[in-house]
Every structure is written in structure tokens, then in C-alpha cells.
Amino acid sequence: MRRIVERDLSPESKPIPGKPPELCPGCPHRSVFIALRNLDCYVAGDIGCYSLGVLLPFEAMDSLVCMGAAIGVGLGMRHVLPPGKHGA
Ligand code: SF4
Secondary structure: HHHHHOOOOOOOOOOOOOOOOOOOOOOOOOHHHHHHHHHOOEEEOOOHHHHHOOOOOOOOOOOOOOOOOHHHHHHHHHHHHOOOOEEE
């Protein structure tokens, strides 16, 4: 903003390199995602820190629609999953 106001046309500095988002080191969701991944079940997710369960190293979430959607999606999965497959 300051650059625009001051009509500064010099090249912008490069952004500081970032890192992918991740759960806090001691986050209790970590053990939950590890358990869900090991169960090999379908997991309906929700918006929040725990959305990061969809990413490596967990890859333990199969749907992520919007805040509060996990219950509805999870219940819906129960009607369409093949016999023997479980949702969480
Ligand atoms: S829920 Fe969010 S803020 Fe809390 S420990 Fe986990 S990642 Fe960190």
C-alpha cells in the first residue's frame, strides 16, 4: 500500500519463502489422523486447523466441504458406501 501511495515503481522485493501449513507439533489431532488413516476408512472433514489432515503426512480426510458439513457428508456416506466400507 505504501508503495502505491508513494508511487514507488521500483521492482518489488521477492516474498519470503514459506512452508506448507501444518498442525502444531503437539496437536492432539495428529494422533486422530494417524488412527483414521490406519483404519483405512472414509473420513468426512470440516473447516478448521484439522483441515490440514487432508495433507501429507496424514492424507486422512476424503471430503472437505465447509464448516459443519462433516456430519451431513458422513451420514450421507453411510447410505452410499459399498458394504464393508466404513465412514468416520
Ligand atoms: S487445533 Fe490447531 S491451534 Fe490447536 S494445536 Fe492443533 S493445529 Fe494447533
